[in-house]
Amino acid sequence: MKPYNQKTPEELEIKINDAADGLLSNKELKDLEKSLGAHPALLQDYRSIMNLPDIGGIYGSSELYSNPKQVYNILQMLDKEDEKTSFYDTTVVWFKKYAVAASLLILALTSLFYVTQPELLNGELTFEEFYYPYEELETEDYATYLDEWFEQ
Amino acid sequence: MDQHKKEEFKRSIGELYPRLHRAMSAYLAGSSVESEDILQETFLKAYRNINTFKNQSSLYTWLYSIARNLAIDEFRKRKHEKLRSATPVDEFDIAYETDSTEDKREEIQLLRKAIAELPELLRSIVVMKTIDGMTYPEISEITGVNEQTLKNRMFRARKELADSLKRMGVNEP
Numbered sequence: 001m002k003p004y005n006q007k008t009p010e011e012l013e014i015k016i017n018d019a020a021d022g023l024l025s026n027k028e029l030k031d032l033e034k035s036l037g038a039h040p041a042l043l044q045d046y047r048s049i050m051n052l053p054d055i056g057g058i059y060g061s062s063e064l065y066s067n068p069k070q071v072y073n074i075l076q077m078l079d080k081e082d083e084k085t086s087f088y089d090t091t092v093v094w095f096k097k098y099a100v101a102a103s104l105l106i107l108a109l110t111s112l113f114y115v116t117q118p119e120l121l122n123g124e125l126t127f128e129e130f131y132y133p134y135e136e137l138e139t140e141d142y143a144t145y146l147d148e149w150f151e152q
Numbered sequence: 153m154d155q156h157k158k159e160e161f162k163r164s165i166g167e168l169y170p171r172l173h174r175a176m177s178a179y180l181a182g183s184s185v186e187s188e189d190i191l192q193e194t195f196l197k198a199y200r201n202i203n204t205f206k207n208q209s210s211l212y213t214w215l216y217s218i219a220r221n222l223a224i225d226e227f228r229k230r231k232h233e234k235l236r237s238a239t240p241v242d243e244f245d246i247a248y249e250t251d252s253t254e255d256k257r258e259e260i261q262l263l264r265k266a267i268a269e270l271p272e273l274l275r276s277i278v279v280m281k282t283i284d285g286m287t288y289p290e291i292s293e294i295t296g297v298n299e300q301t302l303k304n305r306m307f308r309a310r311k312e313l314a315d316s317l318k319r320m321g322v323n324e325p
Binding site: 010013014016017018020021045048049051052053055056058059060061062063064065066067068070071073074075077078081082 | 166170171173259263278
């Protein structure tokens with residue numbers, strides 16, 4: 001460690017601060033004061049700082065600042081926050097949980113449908129034809145009638 | 153996991169609130185920012201981000217840094233408000249121990265005013281170190297400034313306080 005008389009003004013400032021924090025021994029304090037003799041402005045600062053009244057207690061003890069009503073309000077606010085987030089979380093969880101299950105079910109049902117309807121696999125009926133059966137239209141009836149009439 | 157952290161957080165509010173309230177009252181003294189509002193916002197913000205809290209730091213220092221950042225945001229929003237030095241001394245009459253004498257009260261008011269007039273950079277360190285009793289490593293964690301620089305700033309803050317008190321006539325022989 002550098003001797004006090006070789007310290008720079010910046011290092012001495014930090015030592016003065018340590019002294020104000022009560023971190024220096026009596027010997028260190030004496031050495032500091034001695035080395036400050038070469039820095040009159042810093043010596044003046046040292047004296048003023050060491051003379052400062054105790055600041056630690058000027059805001060009283062923490063107990064003066066306990067506010068059960070305010071703490072209760074904060075807890076209420078956090079409960080409301082929980083309610084807000086729980087709806088969102090539930091929605092996401094349900095989606096994640098059941099979206100996969102629903103996809104698998106649709107796949108299984110579609111496969112089952114094709115297995116139970118072999119004619120679809122043979123290409124005799126398309127999916128649309130199965131669901132939307134062929135409906136005879138009047139125009140087609142009329143065309144058939146004309147064909148028959150010409151044949152006669 | 154988050155739920156467990158949240159429950160633990162809620163349980164600790166009653167214990168953390170008075171200390172944080174005291175520190176914020178000192179930090180915000182003389183400004184128009186209310187410490188109760190900052191505290192309410194702090195706990196809500198911390199609760200929403202509880203999963204980002206790592207146990208490497210204490211819950212108190214984590215909350216303190218949230219509160220300080222919220223206060224700085226408020227200062228920025230209200231940068232046109234009246235200067236701190238213009239705040240009358242009697243506005244620093246917040247909470248006292250009941251047994252303090254009239255002279256002591258006056259000295260306390262002047263000390264509070266002197267601290268309130270310090271620039272934020274110095275005031276925040278004085279409050280954390282001297283009033284809240286934090287260590288330099290804890291202050292370093294909150295401010296992101298190394299310990300040597302903090303000690304240097306603390307020296308400057310003490311020097312300014314001594315000058316300011318001399319001007320006010322406090323502590324003169």
